[in-house]
Amino acid sequence: MTMAPSQTLPHFADAKSFRAFRFDPSQWLPIALDIARGHGLDIASPHVFATGTNLVVGLGDRLILKIFPPLLRAQFVSERGSLMQLNGRLDLPIPEIVAEGERDGWPYLVITLLSGTLGSEVWPHLPETQKQRVLRQIGETIASVQRAPLGPLAGLEPPWDAFMRAQMRGCRDRHTRLGLAPKFLAGLDDLLRDAARLIPMDAPPVILIGEYIPENFLLASRDDQWSLAGLFDFGDVRAGWRDYDLLGPSAFMSAGRPGRVRSLLEGFGYTNPDFALKRRLMALMLLHHASDLNSHICIEGWQDKANDLVELQELIWGE
Missing domain, CATH: 3.30.200.20 (Phosphorylase Kinase; domain 1)
Incomplete structure (x- = not known):
């Protein structure tokens, strides 16, 4: 009725x-x-x-x-x-x-209402060179958003340090419940210990959208070249450390392919990612508010291609 x-x-x-x-x-x-x-x-x-x-x-x-x-x-x-x-x-x-x-x-x-085609409709069918092009644009967009002043968004709860510490406390239980393989769970304590050192807790926060994924952006084609055309859905915004927003495109789009990874990171402003950066990104991926590696890492057979979290971070962000 x-x-x-x-x-x-x-x-x-x-x-x-x-x-x-x-x-x-x-x-x-x-x-x-x-x-x-x-x-x-x-x-x-x-x-x-x-x-x-x-x-x-x-x-x-x-x-x-x-x-x-x-x-x-x-x-x-x-x-x-x-x-x-x-x-x-x-x-x-x-x-x-x-x-x-x-x-x-x-x-x-x-x-x-923005004009363009939903990214999730286009992304799977893009040629590899255009996927790299879009990922570079995403990296540039993340950096552009983070240059904007926080303004009243600085008051969003919870603050970054409290959010991170809560995620760290619940990390093992979360990923155990979600069925992460024991060989990865075994390295969790070492990673969390490194995370406390590698993830800045009191650095000046920036605007974090949280989900730069194909479902939340629009693409448009000109002369058969697809480009980022719009960004929407800001319901999960928080303030915190800048690297957090690299996780969505890293998990859902880069697929561990060196050209894609390089395009995303260079667009964002990182060149030649070192071990510390990859370690920090691996920690943040496990601490993300929506983290579920089994559902989110888009690398076919990744569970069999890595024996521990160190090998996994190389698989996702390595050259």
């Missing part, structure tokens, strides 16, 4: 019940359209986005309405603050905020 627009958005105590609600647009689309109507926006041809974490609906071919449940309010704070802070500071297009508000305790944003 379709809910009437006058009904209210419900309260959910946990993410599972919210996801069930999100997967049934008949329960919330009328309310979303009522919000859009209240801002005088075009609701003639709405398009529900099936993927993503929040309630997202396209309004015509120009705007997107993104509604955040109260239990994910931190994502709203992150997205709103990031879009405001990065507005006009990047060469790469990002969404602009057109309107914002709150309905029944659910904050929302109306943002512009």
Whole structure:
């Protein structure tokens, strides 16, 4: 049964019940359209986005309405603050905020829809030289975002040192639960000991997007050359050490191929990665908020190609 627009958005105590609600647009689309109507926006041809974490609906071919449940309010704070802070500071297009508000305790944003093709649709089919080209552009974009001042994003919780220390405390339990092979778990204590020394805890923090992956950027083609055309989804932004944002493209896109790795790191500003850098990246990959090596390392048969974490870091970032 379709809910009437006058009904209210419900309260959910946990993410599972919210996801069930999100997967049934008949329960919330009328309310979303009522919000859009209240801002005088075009609701003639709405398009529900099936993927993503929040309630997202396209309004015509120009705007997107993104509604955040109260239990994910931190994502709203992150997205709103990031879009405001990065507005006009990047060469790469990002969404602009057109309107914002709150309905029944659910904050929302109306943002512009970027043009381009979703990276995940294009990336698997790109020739190797163009994959290297895109990865260099991603490295350059990460560096560009990190040159922007933090502004109010400096107040995002938790602070970097507290986040890292919590990740370190839970690291072994997390990867044991996720089924990381014993030969890699065996080196975890040594790696975490190195991590405490290699990962700066009190260096000046920068803006970290957290997920530079094909699902979160757009590509466009000109003369059969694909280039980065837009960046979106800023719900997981935090402030911290700069190398953290190399992990998404390293895991999902570089695939341990030297040309791709070199393009990404050089675009970011690193040349000739030494053992300390690779060790730090390996530690950060295991400490990432979404870390799951078995699901995220896109190197075929990598579990059999490395005998320990040192060999694994060479497999991922070696020349």
